[in-house]
Amino acid sequence: MARLSDSIERFIIELMDGADRIELRRNELAQHFGCAPSQINYVLATRFSIERGYIIDSRRGEGGYVRIVQMRPDTCGENLLCDLLSRIGNQITEDGAHGLIHQMLQLALITRREAGLMAAATADASLAIPLNTKDILRASVLRSLLIQAFRDMEGGDEA
Amino acid sequence: MARLSDSIERFIIELMDGADRIELRRNELAQHFGCAPSQINYVLATRFSIERGYIIDSRRGEGGYVRIVQMRPDTCGENLLCDLLSRIGNQITEDGAHGLIHQMLQLALITRREAGLMAAATADASLAIPLNTKDILRASVLRSLLIQAFRDMEGGDEA
DNA sequence: TATAATAAAGTCAGGGATAGTCAAACGCCC
DNA sequence: GGGCGTTTGACTATCCCTGACTTTATTATA
Numbered sequence: 067m068a069r070l071s072d073s074i075e076r077f078i079i080e081l082m083d084g085a086d087r088i089e090l091r092r093n094e095l096a097q098h099f100g101c102a103p104s105q106i107n108y109v110l111a112t113r114f115s116i117e118r119g120y121i122i123d124s125r126r127g128e129g130g131y132v133r134i135v136q137m138r139p140d141t142c143g144e145n146l147l148c149d150l151l152s153r154i155g156n157q158i159t160e161d162g163a164h165g166l167i168h169q170m171l172q173l174a175l176i177t178r179r180e181a182g183l184m185a186a187a188t189a190d191a192s193l194a195i196p197l198n199t200k201d202i203l204r205a206s207v208l209r210s211l212l213i214q215a216f217r218d219m220e221g222g223d224e225a
Numbered sequence: 226m227a228r229l230s231d232s233i234e235r236f237i238i239e240l241m242d243g244a245d246r247i248e249l250r251r252n253e254l255a256q257h258f259g260c261a262p263s264q265i266n267y268v269l270a271t272r273f274s275i276e277r278g279y280i281i282d283s284r285r286g287e288g289g290y291v292r293i294v295q296m297r298p299d300t301c302g303e304n305l306l307c308d309l310l311s312r313i314g315n316q317i318t319e320d321g322a323h324g325l326i327h328q329m330l331q332l333a334l335i336t337r338r339e340a341g342l343m344a345a346a347t348a349d350a351s352l353a354i355p356l357n358t359k360d361i362l363r364a365s366v367l368r369s370l371l372i373q374a375f376r377d378m379e380g381g382d383e384a
Numbered sequence: 385t386a387t388a389a390t391a392a393a394g395t396c397a398g399g400g401a402t403a404g405t406c407a408a409a410c411g412c413c414c
Numbered sequence: 415g416g417g418c419g420t421t422t423g424a425c426t427a428t429c430c431c432t433g434a435c436t437t438t439a440t441t442a443t444a
Contacts, residue, residue: 069419069420070420070421071419071420071421091402091403092402092403092404093401093402093403101421101422102421102422102423103402103403103404104403104404104405104406104421104422104423105420105421105422106403107403107404107405108419108420108421112419112420124402124403124404125402125403125428125429126401126402126403126404126427126428126429127400127401127402127403127427127428127429127430128228128400128401128402128429128430128431129227129228129231129401129402129429129430130401130402130403130428130429131402131403132403179339180338180339180342183339183342183343183346184342184346187342187343187346228429228430229430229431230429230430230431250392250393251392251393251394252391252392252393260431260432261431261432261433262392262393262394262432263393263394263395263396263431263432263433264430264431264432265393266393266394266395267430267431267432271429271430283392283393283394284392284393284438284439285391285392285393285394285437285438285439285440286390286391286392286393286437286438286439286440286441287390287391287392287439287440287441288391288392288439288440289391289392289393289438289439289440290392290393291393
């Protein structure tokens with residue numbers, strides 16, 4: 067008995083046909099297979115997960131969509147994002163984060179400027195969480211991001 | 226199904242064509258797009274918000290108009306950063322942050338990818354601050370940054 | 385000048401179109 | 415019969431769009 071989820075997975079992969087991304091309507095797809103719309107979410111979660119090399123994007127409301135992006139595997143055929151994410155785990159020190167960012171830069175996954183942004187966003191100083199609320203914390207993060215964005219815009223180079 | 230709001234937004238931006246202000250008739254525009262006049266207000270509110278650096282002026286009655294003014298914070302370096310920082314203050318909502326980032330992108334201060342990174346770093350979801358320590362929070366931030374960095378690396382463009 | 389008519393634009397609640405979440409039910413396989 | 419992956423449905427969240435009603439400005443008229 068072919069499982070529905072497997073059929074849907076195959077269908078989507080055929081739709082992609084080698085392309086690295088595709089957009090679809092959740093409800094249409096569900097109707098095509100005569101199943102509940104949430105079944106599509108299940109397929110996405112189990113078959114098109116980050117671990118399997120996919121990233122999902124979506125939008126609700128009029129003109130809504132679900133976008134599936136297939137990442138290219140790294141040189142060893144592995145899933146690089148997945149590896150990196152596993153190195154982060156539930157917590158990571160400033161040194162750990164910056165080391166990881168540096169490595170991404172070395173691998174040319176990000177530009178120097180982008181690395182600078184990421185380092186700024188994850189610096190201890192940015193996450194100074196004094197009393198509480200999210201907005202206060204975010205302001206701190208964004209302030210650092212701005213300063214960083216400007217830092218190497220002024221002719222300078224170094225990160 | 227293309228979103229009307231997006232079309233109207235594009236139309237207005239093209240009309241402005243680099244200028245820092247434009248005047249239009251709400252009803253005419255609505256008629257041009259075959260929609261309810263209040264649709265224009267929706268577009269103004271969501272796409273030309275103060276957070277994105279626009280100010281709306283209008284007048285009713287005979288000879289009425291809607292004027293859209295794009296605020297260009299001081300064009301040169303130091304002051305520009307200063308202006309933007311002052312808009313952040315001690316706290317800023319997700320919408321406020323993302324509007325500001327959007328404006329920086331419009332002003333070509335950052336690339337689309339960088340804007341994506343900044344949006345990821347400042348998303349509510351990234352700042353899920355459960356119970357405790359900085360490292361946990363940072364992990365959340367960095368995880369989002371990584372996913373974002375990979376998201377549009379695959380040739381795509383979209384924001 | 386006061387008042388009425390007309391011509392804008394604004395506001396807001398609500399409906400429709402999507403998609404997401406989650407817990408419970410289902411069903412296959414050991 | 416129990417476990418685990420699958421499937422569903424009820425409820426929620428978000429975004430877009432409209433229509434009825436309100437507000438403001440100008441012009442015409444008494």
